[in-house]
Amino acid sequence: MRPLRIALYSHDTVGLGHFRRNLMLARSFVALEPRPHVLMISGATEAVRFPKPPGVDVITLPALTKVERNRYGSRSLGVRLEELVDLRARTILAAVSSFAPDLLVVDNVPRGAQGELDATLERLRADGRTHVVLGLRDVLDEPEAVRREWRGLGNEEVIERLFDAVWVYGDRQVVDLAREYGFGRPTASRIHYVGYLDRCEDATRGPSSAEADGTAARVAGGRPYALCLVGGGEDGVRLAEAFSRLEARPDQDRVLLLGPYMPEAARLAVRARAEASPDLEVIDFLEDPMPLVAGASSVISMGGHNSVSEILSFDRPALIVPRVSPRREQWVRAHRLARLGLVDVLDPAELEPERLAGWLEKTPTRSFRAREAVDMGGLERTRALVAELALARAFEREEVGA
Incomplete structure (x- = not known):
């Protein structure tokens, strides 16, 4: 059976969450036999820093950055937005056309940032050889905001014409996307709730850098520690400052x-406080925070999909301080999971060091495992779907050759 070719696209205009989610999928997929060839297409320059297992490589696009909700600009290049989007779109089309994937997984944005996937999706549908999947988080935003945005972009029409399936990396009992967002039958019929991505799975581990291994080993070898996660960092300043001001x-x-x-x-301000606080260690960046999450006695975090999935994977007591702008996705996720008793939530308007300290003083002890409350089978289930596609392609080739 010929190895599948899989392309994974993430626009990566804010943070690294989209890329990291696709990297988890890539690491999981290459555990299949025969091992697929996986090409990642990312808008994050930092994507090249992440260790990748054999069979996985990455193309990075000139970087976009989100200025405000649905408004973008160039992160680095001194060119107009239209020029940058055209450059990214042509790069994606050339890469996908040359690679000729059996499967394309598009993360979160059906048409890509600023419609940069339109030409590629049309080409793939015309060729008819690629199974095209949209991967969605458990929560997109507040319902009315999603309905308004998706109507304006024509997302459901694009899904009906150009996508074969929709994978939701979450549990239907947390959010029923089709019902909450009013998706029509063509979109709803394509949805598979595959479950949250369980970082405890061996298939997701992959290689890690010596820096990540050394940092995790050093921290884990010391006293119990509370861990603070602020996602990519650009909207986590207030949480980082509050955590750094806690008393020892x-x-x-x-x-x-x-x-x-x-x-x-x-x-620099946070690092200056750390120099005066022997109990505080500040880490600028780790490709994979999983070992730190696994070893923490408690976690204070923003409410991004990946961070929450890691917290649930390792059953860490967690206080979520969600972002509320430009989207309220994190707020919705945090409160839905809080209803299930899986996390505690602090309104960011009430974020003060004293509130964090109070929570740490009475950090709860979990009486059950998260995977007993929500579906954590996302990696196993998506791997099975890819294996089914590989078998179907093998049968197609046999029929053509018969």
Whole structure:
């Protein structure tokens, strides 16, 4: 059976969440036999820093950045937005046309950032050889905001014409996307709720850098610690500052992971506090925070999909301080999971060091495992779907050759 070719696209205009989710899928897929060839297409320059297993490679696009909700600009190149989007679109089309994937997984945005996938999706549908999947988070945003945005972009029409399936990396009992967002039958009929992505799976581990291994080993070898995660960092300044201002505790250290997009002034201020606080360790960036999450006695975090999936994977007591702008996705996710007793939530308007300290003083002990409350089978289930596609393609080739 010929190995599948799989392409994974993420626009990566804010943070690294989209790319990291696709990297988890890539690591999982290459555990199949025969091992697929996986090409990742990412808008994050930092994607090249992440260790990737054999069979996986990445193309990075000139970087976009989100200025505000649905408004973008160039992160680095001094060109107009239209020029940058055209450059990205042509790069994607050339890469996908040359690679000729059996499967394309598009993360979160059906048409890509600023419609940069339109030409590629039309080409793939005309060729008729590629199974095209849209991968969605468990929560997109508040319902009315999603309905308004999707209507304006014509997303459901695009899904009906150009996509074969929709994978939701979450549990239907947390959010029923079709019902909450009012999706029509063509979109709803394509949805598979595959479950959250369980980081405990061996297939997701892949190689890690010596820096990540060394940092995790050093931290894990010390006293119990509370871990603070701020995603990519660009909108986590207030949480990082509040966590860094906590008073030392005799029974617990603190570890703060900043992320690559933390503004430099905030990074320097936090590091200055760490120099005066022996109990606080500040880490600028780790490709894979999983070992730190696994070893933490408690976690204070923003509410991004990947961070929450990692917290659920390792059953860490967690306080979520969700982002509420430009989307309220994190707010919705945090409160839905809080209803199930899986996390605690702090309104970011009430974020103060004293509130964090109070939560740490009475950190709850989990009485059950998260995977007993929500579906954590996303990696196993998507791997099975890819294996089914591989078998179907093998049968197609046999019939053509008969």
